[in-house]
Amino acid sequence: MKKMLPKALLLTSLVLGMSVSAFAADDKKKAPEVMSGASAKMLADTCTGCHGFDGNSKGPATPSIAGFSAEYLTEVMKAYKSGDASSTIMGRIMKGYSDEELAQVAEVYAKKKPVSAPGQKFDEALVKKGKKLHDKYCEKCHAEGGTSAEDDSGLLAGQWTPYLQATMADFAAGTREMPKKMKKKVKKLTKKEGADGMTALFSYYASQK
Numbered sequence: 001m002k003k004m005l006p007k008a009l010l011l012t013s014l015v016l017g018m019s020v021s022a023f024a025a026d027d028k029k030k031a032p033e034v035m036s037g038a039s040a041k042m043l044a045d046t047c048t049g050c051h052g053f054d055g056n057s058k059g060p061a062t063p064s065i066a067g068f069s070a071e072y073l074t075e076v077m078k079a080y081k082s083g084d085a086s087s088t089i090m091g092r093i094m095k096g097y098s099d100e101e102l103a104q105v106a107e108v109y110a111k112k113k114p115v116s117a118p119g120q121k122f123d124e125a126l127v128k129k130g131k132k133l134h135d136k137y138c139e140k141c142h143a144e145g146g147t148s149a150e151d152d153s154g155l156l157a158g159q160w161t162p163y164l165q166a167t168m169a170d171f172a173a174g175t176r177e178m179p180k181k182m183k184k185k186v187k188k189l190t191k192k193e194g195a196d197g198m199t200a201l202f203s204y205y206a207s208q209k
């Protein structure tokens with residue numbers, strides 16, 4: 001069973017790779033970097049069924065991954081693989097990849113352009129408050145309103161709200177480890193604003209185009 005998983009993934013990536021290349025003409029020019037028989041692009045094509053052709057998912061429980069820093073993507077995928085971060089599906093998928101392959105796939109998605117999740121509903125009245133709270137509690141690490149790909153902390157702006165909600169719940173439950181300093185800020189925010197604080201933040205992130 002252990003040996004079958006990578007093979008199955010390789011097959012999927014081959015099938016997807018063929019269908020995707022028809023759409024992604026600009027990717028064809030570059031010679032693929034060959035790595036253990038599969039190019040970085042082929043490995044990355046395995047993800048498109050869930051994360052979208054350019055890493056911008058159709059959601060809502062599957063996060064968009066385009067434009068995140070390669071460091072962040074690599075770390076989070078390794079955490080799924082080891083079980084340090086809980087997941088519904090990613091843990092199983094990541095077991096089929098070596099750490100080197102994960103780093104390669106991360107490079108592919110780091111170069112894609114992030115697009116905000118389309119058509120999300122949010123509370124307009126809470127957006128302003130959400131921005132204020134973001135600046136006070138989150139901006140230090142999730143810079144430029146949560147849009148900065150320079151950060152190794154993940155993009156928040158335009159991400160699917162259900163994914164953000166589930167992730168904050170995982171952090172709170174300890175099934176994904178929250179960075180210590182972030183924990184402090186979230187604690188402060190919750191103490192001052194209650195659950196409404198997080199709702200305002202989610203509204204702000206969903207409002208960003």
Ligand code: HEC
Binds near residue numbers: 048050086
């Ligand atoms: C079957 C659907 C599916 C496939 C295929 C898939 N993913 Fe995921 N991915 C998810 C879901 C769902 C999550 C949310 C965590 C979970 O519940 O597993 C996720 C989470 C992630 C995250 C975390 C994003 C964040 O904001 O922290 C990254 C990074 C990621 N996937 C990368 C990949 C890459 C790279 C591939 C291809 C090698 C891939 N995924 C293949 C469904 C998928």
Ligand code: HEC
Binds near residue numbers: 138
């Ligand atoms: C001291 C720095 C710091 C602060 C302040 C901070 N974060 Fe984070 N945040 C991080 C880091 C680092 C990660 C990546 C953690 C990991 O690798 O699992 C992260 C990850 C996240 C994620 C998961 C992203 C994803 O794509 O899965 C969410 C959601 C998040 N933070 C929300 C917030 C919110 C909301 C605030 C403000 C209340 C905040 N953070 C404040 C450093 C910070």
